[in-house]
Amino acid sequence: MAKLFFFDVETTGLSTYKCAMHQIAGAIVINGVIKETFDIKLAPFEGAVIEDKALEVSHVTESQIKAYPPPINAYRQILKMLGKYVDKYDKKDKFFLVGYNNKGFDNDFMRNFFKQQGDNYFGSWFWAGAIDVMVLAADYLQEEIPNMVDFKLRTVAEYLGIKLDPAKLHDALYDIEITKMVYDIVHHDSKKNVQSQTPNDAEPKAIEILLESENQPSNEPEVVYRQPEGCIRSIPNNGTPLSKEEANEVLIPTIALSREEQAKAVLKIVKESLSPEPVEEVTEETLRERGLIL
Secondary structure, eight states, rough: OOOEEEEEEEEESSTTTTOOOOEEEEEETTTEEEEEEEEEOOOOTTBBBOOOHHHHHTOOOOHHHEEEEEEEEHHHHHHHHHHHOOOTTOOTOOOEESSSSSSTHHHHHHHHHHHTOOOOOOOBBBBBBOEEHHHHHHHTTTTTTGSSSOHHHHHHHTTTTTTOOGTTTOOOOHHHHHHHHHHHOOOTOSSSSSOOOOOOTTOOOEEEEEOOOEEETOOOOEEEETTTTTEEEEEEESSSOOOHHHHHHTTOTTTTHHHHHHHHHHHIIIIIOSSOOOOOOHHHHHHHHHSOOO
Protein backbone atom coordinates (compact mmCIF):
# COMPACT_ATOMS: atom_id res chain seq x y z
CA MET A 1 0.00 0.00 0.00
CA ALA A 2 1.74 3.17 -1.24
CA LYS A 3 1.27 6.11 1.12
CA LEU A 4 2.44 9.44 -0.28
CA PHE A 5 2.73 12.72 1.61
CA PHE A 6 2.86 15.43 -1.06
CA PHE A 7 3.97 18.67 0.52
CA ASP A 8 5.50 22.08 -0.09
CA VAL A 9 6.62 24.71 2.38
CA GLU A 10 7.00 28.47 2.29
CA THR A 11 9.69 29.80 4.59
CA THR A 12 11.25 32.97 6.00
CA GLY A 13 14.59 32.22 4.32
CA LEU A 14 16.93 29.55 3.00
CA SER A 15 18.57 28.28 6.19
CA THR A 16 16.77 25.14 7.36
CA TYR A 17 17.96 25.80 10.94
CA LYS A 18 17.85 29.58 11.37
CA CYS A 19 14.71 30.26 9.31
CA ALA A 20 11.16 29.03 9.85
CA MET A 21 8.21 27.72 7.87
CA HIS A 22 5.14 29.95 7.67
CA GLN A 23 3.05 27.71 5.39
CA ILE A 24 2.82 23.93 4.88
CA ALA A 25 0.46 22.59 2.24
CA GLY A 26 -0.04 19.30 0.48
CA ALA A 27 -2.09 16.19 -0.06
CA ILE A 28 -2.36 12.71 1.42
CA VAL A 29 -2.42 10.15 -1.42
CA ILE A 30 -2.91 6.46 -0.66
CA ASN A 31 -2.93 3.85 -3.41
CA GLY A 32 -3.49 6.56 -5.99
CA VAL A 33 -6.43 8.18 -4.20
CA ILE A 34 -6.32 11.62 -2.60
CA LYS A 35 -7.60 11.19 0.95
CA GLU A 36 -7.33 14.82 1.98
CA THR A 37 -5.52 18.07 1.30
CA PHE A 38 -4.18 20.54 3.81
CA ASP A 39 -3.02 24.14 3.95
CA ILE A 40 -1.56 25.15 7.30
CA LYS A 41 -0.36 28.64 8.20
CA LEU A 42 1.92 29.06 11.21
CA ALA A 43 3.88 31.86 12.83
CA PRO A 44 7.70 31.63 12.79
CA PHE A 45 9.33 30.24 15.93
CA GLU A 46 10.75 32.83 18.31
CA GLY A 47 14.11 34.17 17.12
CA ALA A 48 13.74 32.87 13.55
CA VAL A 49 15.60 34.76 10.85
CA ILE A 50 13.16 36.52 8.52
CA GLU A 51 14.48 37.58 5.13
CA ASP A 52 12.57 40.24 3.20
CA LYS A 53 13.34 38.62 -0.16
CA ALA A 54 11.86 35.30 0.97
CA LEU A 55 8.62 36.99 2.03
CA GLU A 56 8.40 38.86 -1.28
CA VAL A 57 8.53 35.54 -3.14
CA SER A 58 5.62 34.26 -1.05
CA HIS A 59 3.69 37.55 -1.35
CA VAL A 60 3.35 37.97 2.43
CA THR A 61 4.57 40.48 5.00
CA GLU A 62 6.31 39.98 8.34
CA SER A 63 3.28 41.28 10.22
CA GLN A 64 1.04 38.82 8.38
CA ILE A 65 3.03 35.69 9.20
CA LYS A 66 3.58 36.74 12.83
CA ALA A 67 -0.20 36.91 13.19
CA TYR A 68 -0.58 33.24 12.18
CA PRO A 69 -1.29 30.59 14.88
CA PRO A 70 1.72 29.41 16.92
CA PRO A 71 3.87 26.53 15.58
CA ILE A 72 2.61 24.10 18.22
CA ASN A 73 -0.89 24.31 16.72
CA ALA A 74 0.43 23.33 13.30
CA TYR A 75 2.45 20.49 14.82
CA ARG A 76 -0.61 19.05 16.57
CA GLN A 77 -2.69 19.38 13.41
CA ILE A 78 -0.07 17.52 11.38
CA LEU A 79 0.23 14.71 13.94
CA LYS A 80 -3.54 14.27 14.05
CA MET A 81 -3.65 14.02 10.26
CA LEU A 82 -0.73 11.58 10.04
CA GLY A 83 -2.24 9.40 12.77
CA LYS A 84 -5.34 8.76 10.68
CA TYR A 85 -3.33 6.91 8.03
CA VAL A 86 -0.15 5.61 9.66
CA ASP A 87 0.58 3.59 12.79
CA LYS A 88 3.73 5.23 14.14
CA TYR A 89 4.55 2.08 16.13
CA ASP A 90 4.53 -0.12 13.03
CA LYS A 91 7.96 0.03 11.39
CA LYS A 92 6.47 -1.10 8.07
CA ASP A 93 3.78 1.56 7.96
CA LYS A 94 5.08 4.98 6.89
CA PHE A 95 4.63 7.78 4.38
CA PHE A 96 6.96 8.66 1.53
CA LEU A 97 7.69 12.39 1.49
CA VAL A 98 7.01 13.71 -2.03
CA GLY A 99 7.87 17.18 -3.31
CA TYR A 100 9.69 19.14 -6.00
CA ASN A 101 13.40 19.59 -5.26
CA ASN A 102 12.47 18.70 -1.69
CA LYS A 103 15.43 16.59 -0.59
CA GLY A 104 17.72 19.46 0.33
CA PHE A 105 15.11 21.96 1.45
CA ASP A 106 11.51 21.04 2.29
CA ASN A 107 12.44 17.72 3.91
CA ASP A 108 14.99 19.35 6.20
CA PHE A 109 12.59 22.12 7.20
CA MET A 110 9.96 19.51 8.15
CA ARG A 111 12.41 17.37 10.10
CA ASN A 112 13.77 20.38 11.98
CA PHE A 113 10.21 21.56 12.66
CA PHE A 114 9.53 18.32 14.53
CA LYS A 115 12.75 18.75 16.53
CA GLN A 116 11.75 22.32 17.42
CA GLN A 117 8.61 20.87 19.00
CA GLY A 118 10.71 18.44 21.05
CA ASP A 119 9.83 15.47 18.80
CA ASN A 120 12.76 13.29 17.72
CA TYR A 121 10.58 10.62 16.11
CA PHE A 122 10.11 12.09 12.65
CA GLY A 123 11.26 8.73 11.27
CA SER A 124 8.30 6.98 12.87
CA TRP A 125 6.04 8.67 10.31
CA PHE A 126 8.21 8.91 7.19
CA TRP A 127 10.59 6.65 5.29
CA ALA A 128 14.18 7.87 5.03
CA GLY A 129 14.05 7.72 1.23
CA ALA A 130 11.97 10.59 -0.12
CA ILE A 131 10.56 10.99 -3.64
CA ASP A 132 11.80 14.05 -5.50
CA VAL A 133 9.55 14.84 -8.47
CA MET A 134 12.30 16.98 -9.98
CA VAL A 135 14.50 13.88 -10.26
CA LEU A 136 11.66 11.89 -11.86
CA ALA A 137 11.02 14.74 -14.29
CA ALA A 138 14.71 14.93 -15.19
CA ASP A 139 14.66 11.27 -16.19
CA TYR A 140 11.40 11.70 -18.13
CA LEU A 141 12.67 14.80 -19.99
CA GLN A 142 16.35 13.93 -20.27
CA GLU A 143 16.38 14.41 -24.05
CA GLU A 144 14.55 17.75 -23.84
CA ILE A 145 16.52 19.31 -20.97
CA PRO A 146 19.18 20.91 -23.24
CA ASN A 147 16.40 22.94 -24.89
CA MET A 148 14.86 24.15 -21.62
CA VAL A 149 15.74 27.52 -20.04
CA ASP A 150 15.84 26.01 -16.54
CA PHE A 151 14.34 23.15 -14.57
CA LYS A 152 12.15 24.99 -12.10
CA LEU A 153 8.70 23.63 -11.31
CA ARG A 154 7.02 26.29 -13.43
CA THR A 155 9.20 25.58 -16.47
CA VAL A 156 8.75 21.81 -16.25
CA ALA A 157 4.99 22.09 -15.77
CA GLU A 158 4.57 24.38 -18.77
CA TYR A 159 6.80 22.13 -20.89
CA LEU A 160 4.51 19.20 -20.04
CA GLY A 161 1.48 21.18 -21.21
CA ILE A 162 0.16 22.27 -17.82
CA LYS A 163 -1.19 25.83 -17.92
CA LEU A 164 -0.39 27.84 -14.83
CA ASP A 165 -1.75 30.89 -13.04
CA PRO A 166 1.34 33.09 -12.44
CA ALA A 167 -0.46 34.95 -9.65
CA LYS A 168 -0.71 31.73 -7.61
CA LEU A 169 2.89 30.57 -7.98
CA HIS A 170 4.89 30.31 -4.74
CA ASP A 171 1.76 29.67 -2.73
CA ALA A 172 2.47 26.30 -1.09
CA LEU A 173 -0.95 24.82 -1.83
CA TYR A 174 -0.84 25.78 -5.51
CA ASP A 175 2.77 24.64 -5.86
CA ILE A 176 1.92 21.20 -4.51
CA GLU A 177 -1.07 21.00 -6.86
CA ILE A 178 1.31 21.62 -9.76
CA THR A 179 3.87 19.19 -8.31
CA LYS A 180 1.28 16.43 -8.21
CA MET A 181 0.23 17.11 -11.80
CA VAL A 182 3.86 16.82 -12.91
CA TYR A 183 4.23 13.63 -10.85
CA ASP A 184 1.14 12.09 -12.47
CA ILE A 185 2.68 12.65 -15.91
CA VAL A 186 6.32 11.74 -15.32
CA HIS A 187 5.70 8.77 -13.07
CA HIS A 188 4.86 6.76 -16.19
CA ASP A 189 6.20 3.44 -14.90
CA SER A 190 3.66 3.27 -12.08
CA LYS A 191 1.22 0.36 -12.35
CA LYS A 192 -1.62 2.54 -11.11
CA ASN A 193 -2.76 5.97 -12.19
CA VAL A 194 -2.86 8.54 -9.42
CA GLN A 195 -6.05 10.61 -9.40
CA SER A 196 -5.23 13.99 -10.91
CA GLN A 197 -6.30 17.42 -9.74
CA THR A 198 -5.74 18.96 -13.17
CA PRO A 199 -7.24 22.47 -13.55
CA ASN A 200 -9.97 22.80 -16.16
CA ASP A 201 -7.68 24.54 -18.63
CA ALA A 202 -4.78 22.10 -18.38
CA GLU A 203 -3.92 20.29 -21.59
CA PRO A 204 -1.44 17.45 -20.89
CA LYS A 205 0.15 15.61 -23.76
CA ALA A 206 -1.87 12.65 -25.05
CA ILE A 207 -0.69 9.14 -25.82
CA GLU A 208 -1.93 7.58 -29.05
CA ILE A 209 -3.38 4.05 -29.04
CA LEU A 210 -4.40 2.55 -32.38
CA LEU A 211 -7.33 0.15 -32.68
CA GLU A 212 -8.21 -1.26 -36.09
CA SER A 213 -11.84 -1.33 -37.23
CA GLU A 214 -12.69 -4.46 -39.20
CA ASN A 215 -15.57 -2.74 -41.05
CA GLN A 216 -13.77 0.41 -42.15
CA PRO A 217 -13.37 0.35 -45.96
CA SER A 218 -9.89 1.81 -45.79
CA ASN A 219 -8.94 -0.66 -43.06
CA GLU A 220 -7.24 2.27 -41.33
CA PRO A 221 -7.19 2.40 -37.55
CA GLU A 222 -9.45 4.33 -35.23
CA VAL A 223 -7.27 6.67 -33.16
CA VAL A 224 -7.94 6.70 -29.44
CA TYR A 225 -6.17 9.22 -27.22
CA ARG A 226 -5.62 8.53 -23.52
CA GLN A 227 -4.57 11.58 -21.55
CA PRO A 228 -2.10 11.10 -18.68
CA GLU A 229 -4.58 12.19 -16.02
CA GLY A 230 -6.70 9.13 -16.76
CA CYS A 231 -9.10 10.31 -19.46
CA ILE A 232 -9.62 8.94 -22.95
CA ARG A 233 -11.26 10.24 -26.06
CA SER A 234 -11.91 8.73 -29.47
CA ILE A 235 -12.06 10.52 -32.80
CA PRO A 236 -13.13 9.12 -36.19
CA ASN A 237 -10.21 8.62 -38.51
CA ASN A 238 -11.55 10.96 -41.17
CA GLY A 239 -8.81 13.55 -41.00
CA THR A 240 -10.98 16.11 -39.17
CA PRO A 241 -9.66 17.01 -35.71
CA LEU A 242 -12.05 17.67 -32.85
CA SER A 243 -12.51 21.22 -31.63
CA LYS A 244 -11.75 21.89 -27.97
CA GLU A 245 -15.49 22.02 -27.22
CA GLU A 246 -16.13 18.72 -29.01
CA ALA A 247 -13.18 17.10 -27.26
CA ASN A 248 -14.48 18.17 -23.85
CA GLU A 249 -17.81 16.52 -24.61
CA VAL A 250 -16.25 13.11 -25.12
CA LEU A 251 -13.75 13.11 -22.25
CA ILE A 252 -14.42 9.95 -20.27
CA PRO A 253 -12.84 9.62 -16.80
CA THR A 254 -11.02 6.38 -16.04
CA ILE A 255 -9.61 7.43 -12.68
CA ALA A 256 -7.64 5.01 -10.47
CA LEU A 257 -7.88 2.11 -12.96
CA SER A 258 -5.10 -0.34 -13.67
CA ARG A 259 -3.62 -0.46 -17.17
CA GLU A 260 -5.69 -3.57 -17.95
CA GLU A 261 -8.87 -1.94 -16.64
CA GLN A 262 -8.15 1.19 -18.68
CA ALA A 263 -7.62 -0.95 -21.79
CA LYS A 264 -10.98 -2.64 -21.25
CA ALA A 265 -12.62 0.75 -20.72
CA VAL A 266 -11.13 2.00 -23.98
CA LEU A 267 -12.49 -0.99 -25.88
CA LYS A 268 -15.92 -0.77 -24.25
CA ILE A 269 -16.31 2.93 -25.05
CA VAL A 270 -15.03 2.58 -28.60
CA LYS A 271 -17.38 -0.34 -29.25
CA GLU A 272 -20.50 1.02 -27.59
CA SER A 273 -20.48 4.77 -27.98
CA LEU A 274 -17.66 6.63 -29.67
CA SER A 275 -16.72 4.50 -32.66
CA PRO A 276 -19.01 4.86 -35.70
CA GLU A 277 -18.20 1.28 -36.66
CA PRO A 278 -17.67 -1.85 -34.53
CA VAL A 279 -14.04 -2.68 -33.83
CA GLU A 280 -12.44 -6.08 -33.91
CA GLU A 281 -12.66 -8.40 -30.92
CA VAL A 282 -9.45 -7.81 -28.98
CA THR A 283 -8.01 -10.56 -26.82
CA GLU A 284 -5.65 -10.27 -23.86
CA GLU A 285 -2.81 -11.27 -26.19
CA THR A 286 -3.66 -8.39 -28.52
CA LEU A 287 -3.76 -5.96 -25.60
CA ARG A 288 -0.29 -7.06 -24.55
CA GLU A 289 1.02 -6.68 -28.10
CA ARG A 290 -0.34 -3.11 -28.20
CA GLY A 291 1.27 -2.34 -24.83
CA LEU A 292 -2.06 -1.64 -23.10
CA ILE A 293 -1.43 -4.14 -20.32
CA LEU A 294 1.77 -5.48 -18.84
